[in-house]
Amino acid sequence: MRQLLLDLDAEKPQTLETFVVGQNAELLQLLQQFAQRAQALPRERFVYIWGEPGAGKSHLLHALAADDTRQLSAASPASAFRFDPRVKLYLLDDCERLRAAAQVAAFNLYNEVKESGALLVASGATAPAGLALREDLRTRLGWGLIYQVHGLSDEEKIAALTQAAQARGMSISPGVLPYLITHFRRDMRSLSAMLDQLDRYSLETQRPITLPLLRSLLQLESKAE
Secondary structure, X not given: OOOOXXXXXXXXXXXXXXXXXXXXXXXXXXXXXXXXOOOOOOOOOEEEEEOOOOOOHHHHHHHHOOXXXXXXXXXXXXXXXXXXXXXXXXXXXXXXXXXXXHHHHHHHHHHHHHHHOOEEEEEEOOOHHHOOOOHHHHHHHOOOEEEEOOOOOHHHHHHHHHHHHHHHOOOEOOOHHHHHHHHOOOOHHHHHHHHHHHHHHHHHHOOOEOHHHHHHHHHHHHHHO
């Protein structure tokens, strides 16, 4: 049987350009300034973003990653939070998962970043006040601007997928995309990956992209997991 596992890590790199904006236009504009930090330093140097799983928090942080950026993970050892004067932008994902030692290290990092003039973007599942972290770190997380990353509505997801399909020259029967977003993973990265897979499956089987074809692909993908 042909392999249909979706390798999300093999997808195209996540960029600010591929982020579907929805209700997050102001946040995206600010992060674009962060990405261009070498040309113009933003007035605000600390940003904390939060939202439900799949809203796009990690997408935005990965999009900001560059050669002079340190991508920090909540699962990293405390030693990973050391300040480096060569680093101009720090990224801290999944703050709610920070362990005790990492919380102390993150607190110290915030202080050093403030003194150095570097930038820091952090993310978490809730606003800082709702995180089960030490109080001094929660205060640091709220130092700068706080944005909720709003997930896309079903209509916005369908519109984004329709636009992506048109850009690929795909002809999709009515009902396919509404069915996809209600019977598959709901984050845009997974949905976009499935759209690519659907295009390949259609070409491979020489069948048009209809609801029966999608159901067949979803069934194969489910068996392959």
